[in-house]
Every structure is written in C-alpha cells, then in structure tokens.
Amino acid sequence: MTAPSLFNTGTRRRAEPPAATGPHSGLFANVVFDRPLDTEYTYAVPTDLVETVGVGKRVEAPFGRGGKVTIGFCVRVTDQPPSAAFETKALLRVLDGDAIIDDHLMKLTRWIADYYLCGWGQVLHAVVPAGVRENAGTRVAAFVEPVPRESLPNPLPSVTPQQKAALDKLKKEGRPLEITQLARIAKCTTGVVAGLVKKGLLRKFSERIETEAGGARGLPGEGEELAAPTPLAPLELNADQKRVWEQVRAALHSDGGYKPFLLHGVTGSGKTEVYLRAIEEVVKQGKEAIVLVPEISLTPQTISRFSGRCGNVAVLHSHLTDAERGGYWRRVATGHVQVVVGARSAVFAPTRKLGLIVIDEEHENSFKQESTPRYHARDVAVMRARLEGIPLLMGSATPSLESWSNAARGNYTLLSMPNRVESRPMPAVKVIDLRHEPKPSGKHFAIGATLEKAMRDTLKSKGQIILLLNRRGFSTHVHCQACGHVAQCQNCDLALTFHRTKAALVCHFCGYETAPFQNCPSCSQPGMRYQGLGTEKLHAEIEEKFPGSVCQRMDSDTMAKPGSHQRVLDAFRDGLIHILVGTQMIAKGLDFPNVTLVGVVNADVGLHLPDFRSAERTFQILAQVAGRAGRGDKGGQVLVQTFTPEHPCITLASNHDFVTFAGQELAHRKEHQYPPFHRMARLIVRSEKEEAAGAFADTLAAAFAEATKRAQAGGAAVAQVRILGPAECPVFRLNNYYRFHFQVQSADSGVLHTVLRDVLAIAKPPSGVEFQVDIDPFSML
Ligand code: ADP
Numbered sequence: 209m210t211a212p213s214l215f216n217t218g219t220r221r222r223a224e225p226p227a228a229t230g231p232h233s234g235l236f237a238n239v240v241f242d243r244p245l246d247t248e249y250t251y252a253v254p255t256d257l258v259e260t261v262g263v264g265k266r267v268e269a270p271f272g273r274g275g276k277v278t279i280g281f282c283v284r285v286t287d288q289p290p291s292a293a294f295e296t297k298a299l300l301r302v303l304d305g306d307a308i309i310d311d312h313l314m315k316l317t318r319w320i321a322d323y324y325l326c327g328w329g330q331v332l333h334a335v336v337p338a339g340v341r342e343n344a345g346t347r348v349a350a351f352v353e354p355v356p357r358e359s360l361p362n363p364l365p366s367v368t369p370q371q372k373a374a375l376d377k378l379k380k381e382g383r384p385l386e387i388t389q390l391a392r393i394a395k396c397t398t399g400v401v402a403g404l405v406k407k408g409l410l411r412k413f414s415e416r417i418e419t420e421a422g423g424a425r426g427l428p429g430e431g432e433e434l435a436a437p438t439p440l441a442p443l444e445l446n447a448d449q450k451r452v453w454e455q456v457r458a459a460l461h462s463d464g465g466y467k468p469f470l471l472h473g474v475t476g477s478g479k480t481e482v483y484l485r486a487i488e489e490v491v492k493q494g495k496e497a498i499v500l501v502p503e504i505s506l507t508p509q510t511i512s513r514f515s516g517r518c519g520n521v522a523v524l525h526s527h528l529t530d531a532e533r534g535g536y537w538r539r540v541a542t543g544h545v546q547v548v549v550g551a552r553s554a555v556f557a558p559t560r561k562l563g564l565i566v567i568d569e570e571h572e573n574s575f576k577q578e579s580t581p582r583y584h585a586r587d588v589a590v591m592r593a594r595l596e597g598i599p600l601l602m603g604s605a606t607p608s609l610e611s612w613s614n615a616a617r618g619n620y621t622l623l624s625m626p627n628r629v630e631s632r633p634m635p636a637v638k639v640i641d642l643r644h645e646p647k648p649s650g651k652h653f654a655i656g657a658t659l660e661k662a663m664r665d666t667l668k669s670k671g672q673i674i675l676l677l678n679r680r681g682f683s684t685h686v687h688c689q690a691c692g693h694v695a696q697c698q699n700c701d702l703a704l705t706f707h708r709t710k711a712a713l714v715c716h717f718c719g720y721e722t723a724p725f726q727n728c729p730s731c732s733q734p735g736m737r738y739q740g741l742g743t744e745k746l747h748a749e750i751e752e753k754f755p756g757s758v759c760q761r762m763d764s765d766t767m768a769k770p771g772s773h774q775r776v777l778d779a780f781r782d783g784l785i786h787i788l789v790g791t792q793m794i795a796k797g798l799d800f801p802n803v804t805l806v807g808v809v810n811a812d813v814g815l816h817l818p819d820f821r822s823a824e825r826t827f828q829i830l831a832q833v834a835g836r837a838g839r840g841d842k843g844g845q846v847l848v849q850t851f852t853p854e855h856p857c858i859t860l861a862s863n864h865d866f867v868t869f870a871g872q873e874l875a876h877r878k879e880h881q882y883p884p885f886h887r888m889a890r891l892i893v894r895s896e897k898e899e900a901a902g903a904f905a906d907t908l909a910a911a912f913a914e915a916t917k918r919a920q921a922g923g924a925a926v927a928q929v930r931i932l933g934p935a936e937c938p939v940f941r942l943n944n945y946y947r948f949h950f951q952v953q954s955a956d957s958g959v960l961h962t963v964l965r966d967v968l969a970i971a972k973p974p975s976g977v978e979f980q981v982d983i984d985p986f987s988m989l
C-alpha cells in the first residue's frame with residue numbers, strides 16, 4: 209500500500225534549456241566546481257544563455273587543462289569583466305530551468321566552505337543529492353495541448369472521428385496531456401494524436417517530469433511502504449512539559465527570529481511530545497520543519513510518531529536510491545512536504561519556508577560527517593537557523609559538552625525536564641566491581657554471578673533484558689603464546705578480530721579478512737590464543753547459560769541487511785526475544801516498557817582510548833543504555849560491570865547525574881585547553897610511502913611556523929595558537945596509508961582559521977601525498 213501523503217506531488221515542470229551558440233552578452237558568470245580549491249571561475253555568458261543563467265543553477269563550462277566540459281554551480285552573475293588580462297572562456301550550457309539551490313542554501317554552503325576549509329563547489333556537490341544532479345527519477349515527456357483559436361489553420365482541416373474524439377477529450381481535460389496518456393484516455397493509438405499535431409490542431413512540446421517509479425519508500429529497505437499513519441492524539445502535557453512548551457511556543461509565535469533552545473530531558477521525560485507540538489505549530493503556520501535524528505533512530509516507530517500528527521512527512525535515510533533521494537528533494541523544493549525527518553544530510557533539505565529545526569539526541573557523533581565536507585550537522589543547523597532567522601530545538605538526556613557550555617554562556621536557552629513522565633522513577637543502577645566477582649572453577653565468564661542471578665530473576669518474572677557490550681566479533685585479540693605475535697591487519701596497524709560465524713579474522717576498519725590460523729604465522733608454533741570478548745562470544749555464553757530463552761544479537765554484523773534492525777525490534781516488542789545483546793546500537797532511543805533489566809557487560813570499553821572525549825562518550829552510552837530500563841509500570845534496574853568502579857563517569861552515570869559530570873569534565877577540558885574552550889583542528893597527512901608522508905609533514909611544520917609568525921605580526925597575539933605535531937597518528941598505518949597528524953588549538957576560532965588558511969595556501973602536497981583538514985574533529989585515531 210502506498211502512503212498518499214508521500215506520493216501526492218503532482219508534476220513539476222522544468223523546460224529543457226537549450227545549448228549555447230550565440231555571441232557574448234556582456235554578462236559574466238562565476239562558477240565553482242567539485243574541487244578542493246576554493247576558487248570561483250569566471251565565464252562569459254553568451255547572449256542565448258542570458259535568460260536562463262542564474263545563481264544556484266548548474267552549468268557546463270570548459271575547465272582545466274584541455275578545457276574539459278565540466279559541470280559546476282553558478283554562484284554569481286555580474287556585468288563586471290574579470291580583472292585578469294587573459295581571455296575569458298564562454299559558458300556552454302545551463303542545466304537547470306529553476307535554481308536548485310536557493311539564496312539561504314547558497315549562504316549556508318558558502319559558510320561551510322569557509323568554516324570547514326574546503327571548496328564551495330565540493331560543498332554544493334555534496335549537498336545536492338546525486339539523484340537531483342543526474343535528474344534520476346525524472347524523464348522527458350512529450351505533451352500536447354490545443355492550439356489557441358487565433359493560431360488555428362484557416363480553413364480548418366477535416367478530422368477523422370477518432371481524431372475528433374481525442375480532441376474533445378483533451379479539451380475536456382483542460383490541461384496539457386502526455387501523448388501516451390491522451391491516447392489511453394481516448395482509446396486510440398498515438399498515431400491518431402500525431403495526426404492532429406500534423407494538421408496544426410494540437411501543439412506538441414517536451415518537458416522533464418518525475419517518473420512515478422521515482423517515488424520513495426518510507427522505510428529502510430525491503431520495498432515495503434509506510435502504511436497510512438493513524439493520527440495519534442496529542443498527549444496531555446505534564447507540568448515540566450508545559451513549562452518547556454510555553455517557552456518554545458512563545459518563540460514560535462514571536463517574530464523574534466533565531467532562537468536556539470537546548471532541551472535537557474532525562475531518558476523517558478517525554479521530549480518527543482514537545483518536538484511534536486512545536487512541529488504541529490509550525491505546520492499550522494504554513495511553514496516547514498526539519499527534524500534531525502541519528503540514522504539508527506529512523507525506525508517506523510519514530511517515523512509513525514511524526515507522520516501521524518504533522519502533515520506530509522518525508523523520511524530521508526541511507527537506504528534510499530538516488531532516484532528516491534532526488535524525488536524527495538524535488539518534492540520538498542516544490543512545497544509538497546511539511547516535515548523532513550532524516551539523518552545529518554537532512555539539514556540541507558531545500559524547504560521553501562523553514563519555520564523550525566529540531567535535533568533529537570543532539571550529542572550523537574553520527575551528526576559529524578567523516579568525509580569532505582567534514583561538517584557537523586548540529587553546527588550547520590545552528591548556522592542555518594541563524595541565517596533563516598528561526599527557532600532551533602536541540603534535545604538530549606546527555607547533551608554534548610559543546611552545547612552544554614553554549615547554554616551556560618547564554619548562547620542557547622536551557623530548558624530542562626528532570627523527571628520521567630507519570631512520576632516513573634529513574635532505574636536503580638548498581639555498579640559491580642569485576643575484581644571482586646567470584647570466578648567459578650577459575651573459568652572466566654563475561655557475565656558475572658551477580659548479573660547472572662539478576663537475569664534469571666528477570667526471566668522468571670517475564671521481564672525482558674538488554675545487554676550492552678560495545679565490541680563486535682568473537683575474540684578481539686588473537687595472539688601466539690610462544691612468541692607473542694598478535695594477528696594484525698595487512699593494511700592497518702590494528703589487531704584483527706575473530707568472527708566465528710564468518711570463520712574469519714577481520715579488520716574492523718578496512719574490512720580485510722583472512723582465515724584463522726592454528727599455527728603462529730610468525731614462529732610456526734601451535735597454540736594461538738583467542739582472547740578478548742565481543743558480542744558474538746557473549747551471545748554464545750548466554751545460549752549456554754540460558755538454554756530456554758531466546759537471545760538475539762544486534763550489531764553491525766547481524767544488522768547489515770536493510771530492514772533487519774526493524775524486524776528484530778518488532779520481535780522484541782512482541783516478546784518473541786527475551787534477551788537482546790548488542791553494541792551501542794541498542795543503547796539509543798528504544799522505548800520498550802517490558803525491559804526491566806539492563807546489563808552493561810563491560811563499562812570500561814572505550815574509556816581508555818587516546819581521545820579527549822572518551823569519558824564523555826562513556827558517560828553518554830551508560831546513561832543512554834540505563835535509560836532503556838524501567839520505562840513501564842514494572843520498573844527496572846541496571847547492573848554495570850566494571851574494573852574501574854571509582855571512575856567518575858561510571859559513578860555519576862549510575863547516579864543519573866549529568867549536571868555534575870558535565871561540570872567536572874568541563875573543568876578538566878578547560879585546564880587542558882580542549883574543546884569547547886579551545887577550538888581544535890586536525891590536519892592529517894597521508895601517503896602510501898612512509899618517507900613521502902613524513903617529508904611533507906615536515907614541510908607543513910615549517911609552513912605552520914611561518915603562518916603563526918605572520919598571524920602574530922598581524923596583531924593576533926591576543927590568542928595563541930598551539931600546534932602539536934607532526935606526530936604519527938595513534939593508528940599510524942590505516943588502509944595502507946602512513947599517516948601523520950597535527951593538532952592545532954586556539955581559544956580564538958578566527959585565529960585558528962587564519963593560520964590554517966595560510967598554511968593551506970603555502971603548502972601544496974606533492975603527488976602521492978594527500979592531506980585532510982578536520983575542523984572540530986571527532987575522530988582522533
Ligand atoms: P524521551 O525521548 O525523553 O526519552 P519519550 O518522548 O520517548 O521520552 O517519551 C517516553 C514515553 O512517555 C513515551 O511512551 C511517550 O508516549 C510517553 N509520554 C510522553 N509524554 C507523556 C505525557 N505527558 N503523559 C503520559 N505519557 C507521556
């Protein structure tokens with residue numbers, strides 16, 4: 209069944225613009241291309257393109273050595289000739305009838321290029337889905353319409369009865385029809401219609417239209433479509449929700465423009481209901497809303513909450529085809545969609561009258577894009593809200609420390625919902641010190657005696673269990689007992705993980721796989737040891753210990769197929785699964801009232817990584833997974849196994865005390881000049897040749913020294929720039945590349961940018977060497 213709200217889009221007309229041939233008009237167009245260079249190229253506009261050329265449209269122009277015909281975006285049209293003396297080449301074609309990037313998105317993408325130090329053309333290229341760029345999901349169709357009375361041939365030619373019937377049908381329709389469509393309605397061949405064109409009674413023209421098949425599926429994979437939503441009635445707000453909603457409502461009703469809110473609401477405090485009210489309000493005002501959620505939360509449960517209440521909802525997820533993505537883009541651009549729900553790229557939805565942006569789980573790392581342009585969707589959303597002058601509602605139970613300190617400094621308005629709905633208590637959290645757990649018969653188990661007993665009790669009372677272990681695979685460490693050799697990836701400086709189901713040793717970074725070995729590849733001795741605990745081994749232990757219960761593993765290995773995630777969650781909701789084991793994938797957003805026990809198998813995973821955010825991440829994941837317990841009337845408890853029970857992020861997470869944690873962690877960050885107090889950028893140099901990477905890293909070091917000197921001479925002494933590096937990256941070799949990095953820090957983001965821009969201008973990498981700039985980096989490896 210189709211969801212009419214998603215498909216009812218009508219036909220968008222776009223004339224096919226002609227190719228240029230004529231002389232120069234005196235106008236010039238600036239064009240940017242999908243290249244790292246942040247340069248605008250000026251082209252002369254031929255007279256026959258004057259009507260069609262425009263900012264925000266794609267054009268074809270000769271570019272680079274040899275003048276290869278290349279597609280770029282027109283970013284400026286001017287009558288000022290370029291100052292350079294060389295001859296300006298002419299634009300070849302304008303590809304779009306209407307601009308595909310509006311004024312706001314032009315400004316936003318320009319800001320992204322400036323802030324993230326990449327090419328404007330690269331950003332535009334990334335923002336517009338391939339399906340729009342390639343016109344996927346559209347086709348050129350032949351239409352006919354009656355020739356106006358004054359242009360009819362005189363005398364009128366005679367027509368056959370079939371032709372007469374077709375002519376009447378078309379007139380009755382009162383709009384142009386596709387030739388095939390008219391033939392179908394008039395029950396004749398297309399030859400009959402062609403005859404009418406030939407006789408001068410009908411006019412034929414071509415237009416690009418959407419194909420029906422370009423329609424979008426509402427849900428990940430499988431081709432099943434979003435069922436027509438059952439409208440859910442708004443819930444009666446509780447006192448906390450009311451207080452928060454009043455403030456948001458006031459912002460939506462004032463003409464006050466940009467107004468960012470940070471909603472800190474504990475897990476189960478009912479944040480979604482506040483988002484829904486805000487979205488409904490905006491839609492009522494005839495405007496649109498964008499809702500950003502982590503990709504993993506794009507479940508039918510989430511989607512139906514929005515589509516049941518808020519007009520036409522488009523869902524952008526990663527399983528869409530290019531054509532579907534293109535179709536959505538065009539539907540949004542033509543005003544057929546009121547609410548866009550999606551992961552990070554939805555922040556670029558081409559809405560016409562944006563009234564609100566909502567970001568759920570604003571602390572989520574997946575909002576950061578790890579390829580060029582390396583933007584953070586939350587920060588882009590803040591800028592977009594500012595440019596469009598609208599409210600922005602960011603919510604989380606564990607806000608990012610960046611947002612938390614922005615709220616503390618008054619940049620965002622803090623809204624808080626410290627209690628769960630219907631006075632449900634937060635679940636009791638018990639920390640279990642693994643150093644003191646009894647080890648029966650000396651054998652090491654992942655599940656200690658205390659957790660095992662709690663699991664048995666829970667299953668007996670018909671409750672359900674979620675177990676978190678944030679590590680995939682079976683054994684995470686394979687080494688030789690004789691010589692100590694560790695099984696390592698051939699391409700990366702990373703240990704291989706043994707996957708039993710696959711019967712392979714796998715690199716979790718590059719995907720390299722090799723057969724497991726009995727004898728050590730280094731010293732040929734037998735007796736390789738398979739150690740370390742992953743979800744696969746945990747699953748096996750549970751099946752051994754709880755033979756009568758159904759256990760399901762949920763991690764990126766078992767959930768690779770689109771739709772599998774949903775199938776498991778449905779089965780869990782229906783009680784067909786008793787124990788759900790998984791990586792952080794299971795920690796987020798799930799609302800299952802019958803989950804009365806959550807177990808964290810090893811809270812220390814990730815706590816000791818060389819990354820200044822490791823404590824923050826550990827706190828977030830513990831608080832989030834604990835939040836899955838006790839969401840129903842039966843209450844719930846959480847057991848956390850750890851070797852470091854005294855670590856503040858473990859004790860504070862078990863007390864549900866985000867505020868204290870944030871205060872302590874921020875003090876630590878301040879002392880060590882880490883974000884959010886200092887801005888950070890990371891510059892990575894990589895090459896398949898170690899010496900080449902090293903040599904260019906040294907060149908960059910010299911460029912940094914020069915640029916810093918210059919910045920200080922320019923009066924930037926107020927804010928110091930700290931440059932750490934070059935150093936080998938924590939994972940030196942990744943995917944066959946040797947990598948060096950610089951960490952650049954400054955209290956002043958402007959100075960940081962000046963220095964980096966200077967360095968990028970001075971230092972050009974030789975062939976075979978690449979570098980990447982990452983502003984506000986998340987990945988530190
Ligand atoms: P959060 O996102 O803050 O963790 P949710 O928005 O998922 O919390 O809400 C948790 C549960 O509480 C949901 O099942 C929701 O339907 C319910 N809920 C929300 N607001 C109310 C309310 N005012 N009265 C009763 N139940 C509510």
Ligand code: ZN
Pocket residue numbers: 697698699700702715716717718719720943
């Ligand atoms: Zn690898």
